[in-house]
Amino acid sequence: MKRLAGHLVAMTLLAQPVLAQDDLTVGFAIAKSGWMEAYDTPAATAAMIRIEEINAAGGLLGRQIKVVAADTRTDRAESAKAGLDVLDQGAEMMVVSCDYDFGAPAALVAEGEGMNSFFLCAEDVKAGIQGVGPNSFSSSVLAPVQGATMAEWAHAKREARTAYVLEDTFIEYNKGICTGFNWMFPQLEGAQIVGSDTFKNDDASIASQITRIKDLPEQPDVIMLCSVMPGAAAAVRQLRAAGINSLILNGSAVDGSYWLEATPDLSGFVVPVQGSIYGDDPRPEVEAFNKAYEAKTGSRPASQYAYPGYVLIDLWAKAVERAGTVEGAAVTAELEKMRDEPTAFGPRSFTPELHHQDTALMQIIEITGGKPARVDEWRISQPVPLDVLMKK
Amino acid sequence: MSLQLLFDALALGGIYAIAALGIALIFGVMRLVNFAHGQFIACAVFALIVPSTDALAVLGLGALPAPVLVPLILMIGAGLAVLAEALVFRPMRNASPVALMVGSFALGVALQNLLLVLYGGRPKAVSLWAELGQPVQVGSASVPLLQLIVIAAVVVILAALAIMLRKSRLGLEMRAAAEDFTMARMLGVRSNRVISGAFALSGALAAVVALVLVAQTGVADVRMGGQIMLVAFIATVVGGMGSLSGAVAAGLGIGAASALLQAGLPAEARPFRDAFLYGGVILVLLFRPQGLFAPVGAKPRV
Numbered sequence: 001m002k003r004l005a006g007h008l009v010a011m012t013l014l015a016q017p018v019l020a021q022d023d024l025t026v027g028f029a030i031a032k033s034g035w036m037e038a039y040d041t042p043a044a045t046a047a048m049i050r051i052e053e054i055n056a057a058g059g060l061l062g063r064q065i066k067v068v069a070a071d072t073r074t075d076r077a078e079s080a081k082a083g084l085d086v087l088d089q090g091a092e093m094m095v096v097s098c099d100y101d102f103g104a105p106a107a108l109v110a111e112g113e114g115m116n117s118f119f120l121c122a123e124d125v126k127a128g129i130q131g132v133g134p135n136s137f138s139s140s141v142l143a144p145v146q147g148a149t150m151a152e153w154a155h156a157k158r159e160a161r162t163a164y165v166l167e168d169t170f171i172e173y174n175k176g177i178c179t180g181f182n183w184m185f186p187q188l189e190g191a192q193i194v195g196s197d198t199f200k201n202d203d204a205s206i207a208s209q210i211t212r213i214k215d216l217p218e219q220p221d222v223i224m225l226c227s228v229m230p231g232a233a234a235a236v237r238q239l240r241a242a243g244i245n246s247l248i249l250n251g252s253a254v255d256g257s258y259w260l261e262a263t264p265d266l267s268g269f270v271v272p273v274q275g276s277i278y279g280d281d282p283r284p285e286v287e288a289f290n291k292a293y294e295a296k297t298g299s300r301p302a303s304q305y306a307y308p309g310y311v312l313i314d315l316w317a318k319a320v321e322r323a324g325t326v327e328g329a330a331v332t333a334e335l336e337k338m339r340d341e342p343t344a345f346g347p348r349s350f351t352p353e354l355h356h357q358d359t360a361l362m363q364i365i366e367i368t369g370g371k372p373a374r375v376d377e378w379r380i381s382q383p384v385p386l387d388v389l390m391k392k
Numbered sequence: 393m394s395l396q397l398l399f400d401a402l403a404l405g406g407i408y409a410i411a412a413l414g415i416a417l418i419f420g421v422m423r424l425v426n427f428a429h430g431q432f433i434a435c436a437v438f439a440l441i442v443p444s445t446d447a448l449a450v451l452g453l454g455a456l457p458a459p460v461l462v463p464l465i466l467m468i469g470a471g472l473a474v475l476a477e478a479l480v481f482r483p484m485r486n487a488s489p490v491a492l493m494v495g496s497f498a499l500g501v502a503l504q505n506l507l508l509v510l511y512g513g514r515p516k517a518v519s520l521w522a523e524l525g526q527p528v529q530v531g532s533a534s535v536p537l538l539q540l541i542v543i544a545a546v547v548v549i550l551a552a553l554a555i556m557l558r559k560s561r562l563g564l565e566m567r568a569a570a571e572d573f574t575m576a577r578m579l580g581v582r583s584n585r586v587i588s589g590a591f592a593l594s595g596a597l598a599a600v601v602a603l604v605l606v607a608q609t610g611v612a613d614v615r616m617g618g619q620i621m622l623v624a625f626i627a628t629v630v631g632g633m634g635s636l637s638g639a640v641a642a643g644l645g646i647g648a649a650s651a652l653l654q655a656g657l658p659a660e661a662r663p664f665r666d667a668f669l670y671g672g673v674i675l676v677l678l679f680r681p682q683g684l685f686a687p688v689g690a691k692p693r694v
Contacts, residue, residue, distance in 0.1 A: 035513035035614060074513075169663045198663045199654075202619040204407050205608055207400035207539065208654035214534070230515035230616065234609030241525025241536055258448045261517035262610030299446070302514070 023066035024059070024326060026051065026313075027091025029082035029106035030098075030120065034074025039098045042301055043120035043309030047095060049292050050313035060317050061324065072097055076105055083109030092326045093316060095120060098305070100127040100172065107132045114328045116335075118316060121308040123252075124172045125389045128355035135328040137335060137355040139312040139348060141274060141362065143176025143251055144384045147226065148184035149272045149362045150177075150249040153378040154222050155188040158247060162194045164213060164220040166235065168227035170201035177226035177251040183388045184380065185224075194220055201231030210242045220246050228253040233262040236269065255365060256303035257372050265370045272362035273304040274311075275345045276374040281363060285344035311343045359383040396533040397655055403539035405647025406546035407604055411624035412643035413553070414597035416636050419628060420570045421590045424481065424492045428500035430621030431507075432476075432595055436469045436602035437612045438507055440520065445512035449612070454520050465603060466596040473595025474588050481591075482584070507614045515613040520606045538607050545600065550640060553593070557636075562589050570634070623647075630676055632683025642684060646673070 028047075030040040051065045059065060070085035072078045079097060083106030086094060094110035096103035098121040110117035111133035119127045119138040123146070127138045154160035163185055167178045185191050195216060197209045213223070223246045227235055232254045239248065240263050247268045255273045260266055275286040277300060289310060294300045301307075318341070319334035320326055335355070340347035346361040364376040411429070418426045440454030453464060480499050484492055524538040557563035562585070568576040569586045577583050601620060606612065624639075627646050631638030649672060653665045661668070676684065 033508075035508065038513035167663075196659060198665075200619075200666070202616065204605060204620060205400070205404050205539075207403060207536075208397070208651045211396050211400060211655065230609065230611035230613040233515070233517060233611045237522070237525065237610040238536075238608065241522070242527055242534070259515065259517040259611065261449065261519040264519050264522050 022063065024061065024063040025066045025068055025090045025092050027083075027086025027089060027094045028067060028069040029072060029079065029086050029094055029096050029103075029109075030069065031074045031102065032069070032071040034072075036072070036074035036097060036099065036102055039305060040120055042303070042306040043098060044095070045297060046289070046293065046301075046306040046309035047120070047313045049289070049296060050310045050317070054313070054317055060320055061326075072102060072106065074102060076102060079103065080105035080109060082106055087113065091115070093117070093331075095309075095312070098122060100124045100131065103127065104132055107136050111135055116316065116326075116328045116331050118312040120312070121305050123356075124176060125354070125356055126172075129353070130390065135332050137312070137316075137350065138308070139315055139357075140308040141252070141357045141360040142180075142384065142389065143173050144180030144183065144389055145357060145360055145380065146251040146272050146362070147177040147180025147182075147224065148380050148384055149180075149360075149378050150224065150251075150270065151181045151184035151191075152188065152380050153272070153364055153376065154247065154249060154270070155185070155191050156378075157376060158222070160221040160247065161190050162192055162218070162220045163222045163224055164194055164216070164246070165196035165224045166209065166213075166226070167196065167198045168201050168225075168231050168235070169198050170231060171228065173228060173251070173253060174226040178224065179388060179391070180384055181224045181226070181249075183384065199227075199231070199235065201227065203231070203234075206235055206238050210238060210244065213239075213244055214242065219244065222247045222249055225250045229259060233259040236266065237263045240266065252304055252362075255305070258302055260367065260370055260372070267368045267370075269367040271365050272378070273365050274307045274360070274362065275304055276363050276365060277301045277304060277306075278365070278372055278374065280374045282374075282377075283344065289344055307345045311345055311348065314343050315341065315348060353386060354389075356389075358386070358389065395531050396535070397651065399530070399533055399535045399539055399543075400655070401648035401651040402644070403542050403647075404651050405644035406542045407601060407620065408623050408627055408647040409546055409640045409643030410549060410597050410604075411601050411620045412627035412631065412639040413549075413636060414594040414601070415621075415624050416628045416631070416634070416639035417590050417594045417597070420634050420636065421566060421573075421587055422481070422492070423489050424496065425489075425625065425628075426594070427493065427496040427621065427625075428476065428503060429594070429598055429624065430617035430619075431500045431503035432469060432473055432598035433602045433605070433617035433620060434507060434612075434614060435472055435503055436465055436599040437518070437606050437616060438511055438614075439465060439468045440518055440606065441511070441516060441612060443510040445510075449516035449518060451518065451520075454518055458521070462603065466599045469595040469597075469599025469602065470592040471595070473591040473598070477588055477591040482587075504614055511612075511614065513614065515611050517610060518606050518612050519610060520603075522610070524607050538604070542604050545604075549597070549600065553636075562586070566590060626670070626673055630673055630683055632686030635683065635685045638683060638685030 031037045055064050068089035070082035072082045094117040096106040100122045103119045107117040117136045121140045122138040123140050123143040168174045199206045250271050252273050319331045322334045323330040335350045336352050339349050361379045366375045442450045442452040525536050527534040565581045565586045627643040628639045631642030
């Protein structure tokens, strides 16, 4: 028995240097089934595109990147299991589900191993140091930044002076959008929030909320709608049907033209995005990515939520190159040195306090006559302060 | 303002009333709380579009003219419910009510996953009858045409159902079966016919809710129907299990209360609207545990 153990130790020791030259393993603990799948798959596909590019260029630290995956089934308990599963398969970095609630259980598994984890597209400040731990990151743009971007842009470019805030209380993301808007808009010159109301994403009707808006002495210049699908499309349809023609603002979550049929000939609807899927982004890298995505999947990205998957691998790989290792703490230290690190979808920064973007260059997409198009770009004049992000 | 509020309340209450009726009908003949009712609604919605996991939805049946589409979707809803009865609930006929309830949950999960496989997890846009959203001036209120149609539809459906239950043979049999199932069978009532009939009606009512929801919101989502199912179930409990008119009244009441709370609560309390609503439900049940309109001796009747 002792001899066998000795053999095993010797074999393990002998195997070590060989293993080190082996592939570098990235684990995807993401939803491959359930409703979250529709959101995780595009971002994971984008991550794969970047991984393939890196492998084609010789790999990372001289090692090819190998991908292992496990399905969270859009279930919080399964998410932790999926995390353990990819760990067993040898993952050295973990990519987890888009949403904080569904990604965090797996990210916590990674954190327990001192390993880096990246959320595919989480926009809640908790999906990082504050909620998971010091080695967890998200490359997407925080929801409050999206709300603040809408506030400042609409004020500067559309002379918005009065705003009405309509918040869907369904998920934290919605609250984040409204938090950012409510922080930014009242600081702007002559701008005022004239009213606010809430609804629930699955409300069968928002007639009462519409009645309240119509009872205002004057229609607001803009309506900040903090909502996600399907409630957002339902709200827009009902608002426009009721004859409310204010400019409607929303967060990135409703990017994509797939829902526009819900309100035929929609006009005056604006969202901020990280890059345009409509072929009109001024940065050639974005369109090059859209083409690569189409070549891989047969169709262009349905929304901007593919992009953060590409960016996260890009940033992580850069940090690994600089650190010379995939060890969590060392890579985290390199990531935290990034200040306006260029990526195909705009500069990204991380700090020891925040593993998210508290400001970002965003493309402005406006829907006119049922057709979405990029009309502008905007970066908020000051980052959203941490206490605003944390207050929620 | 007050007239406007009345219409908002009636329209929301009307949707809940039709959904509650669908649940109460089946409970009446079978003592089954059908938790798959929400998924029946979702299936009827998705029947409008061509199955595909692409982000962009293509209207299939939904492109048909309304006089063809409405009966067709009602038939699809009814057919689905009858099929569910034949395949799932008939073999379980002698099982305990709890087992039946668990069976209905399982059916609901299966249907939802079927939709996920066929259509993907992303919500889809369905532009059905967008012109029904246009507001119409009624007195001092500006009411979307759809709200008026919903209110009228509720009245028509309730009247038709009342006549059916009183005048037709199936209605008579349904009432007899609900009264005493064994006795009714001994007297020559064919149980399968009655139960299938109740399921068909319930499925058609689910399809009505589906059409109203789609016309109102313009989206199809695999999770839709869940919230309505919950409210409808609560309405049948509040109304008194087994009482059809009770379910309708409670459905209307809950919808109206929800609209009134949304309009009347201060801004800080509005996110907790449903907490107030269900708090009210608890209060009602504290004073009337058998429900508001429970038949004498809580003996369920149809």
